[in-house]
Amino acid sequence: MRGSRSADEEQFRAFAARSSGPLTRLAYLLCGDGHLADDLVQTCLIRLYPVWPRLRDPDTADAYARKVLLRCWLNERRRPWRRSESGDGVVPDLPDDRADPAEAVGPEHDKQVLRRALAAIPPRQRAAVVLRYWAQYSVAETAAIMRCSEGTVKSQTARGLAALRVAVTSSDPIKEKAWTSSS
Structure with missing residues (x-):
């Protein structure tokens, strides 16, 4: 044994x-x-x-x-x-210590914008979006993980994506055109 x-x-x-x-x-x-x-x-x-x-x-x-x-x-x-x-559960924005804001454009800037946007959406919506699109679970698997119905997963995902679009565009006006044209 x-x-x-x-x-x-x-x-x-x-x-x-x-x-x-x-x-x-x-x-x-x-x-x-x-x-x-x-x-x-x-x-x-x-x-x-x-x-x-x-x-x-x-x-x-x-x-x-x-x-x-x-x-x-x-x-x-x-x-x-x-x-x-x-x-409210939102991670506060930390001051950016970079001298030139133009240097912020690039993949690292995109990650920061996405992190802020994810932090700005409600927790259940964030969980649904992360599980569906980052962890790539199906609707049924996400429902089982979150202990809710598949309909709830679908609505939380839809609301989460809408909130994510708003959060991304409000935190980074440069991205507004890309997000609105892709949806």
């Missing part, structure tokens, strides 16, 4: 090492805060450890870890000190 437990622990360590990066990126897209993303991944792995012996298929383990991560984030959003700390 001891050998089996040791093998499970080794497999879990390998899974945690392999999955920490992708889980952290997903958590960051959900919450918009690097430190909170790290905390969410840690909490996710802590919750995953006790059930690890029952998860044998790597695909199942990855999907289950993403579900646990999303639930950790939603639980974190419900905590009273998070609401009072962040107000």
Whole structure:
């Protein structure tokens, strides 16, 4: 029995090492805060450890870890000190220390605009958009992860994309033409 437990622990360590990066990126897209993303991944792995012996298929383990991560984030959003700390849940704009704003145009600028826009949309809409378009889950899979109906996923995704368009265009007028012409 001891050998089996040791093998499970080794497999879990390998899974945690392999999955920490992708889980952290997903958590960051959900919450918009690097430190909170790290905390969410840690909490996710802590919750995953006790059930690890029952998860044998790597695909199942990855999907289950993403579900646990999303639930950790939603639980974190419900905590009273998070609401009072962040107000409306929007990550505040940090001052840009660049001398020339024209230098901001480029792929890194696009990432910053998208991060701000994601932070500006409501949490459930953000979760639906991130799961559908970043994690590439189907509507049914997203509904199972979010514990809601497929219709709710569709409406949250549609509203999230609309809010994302507004947030992107309001934070970066240069992008307004690209977003309005692509929709």
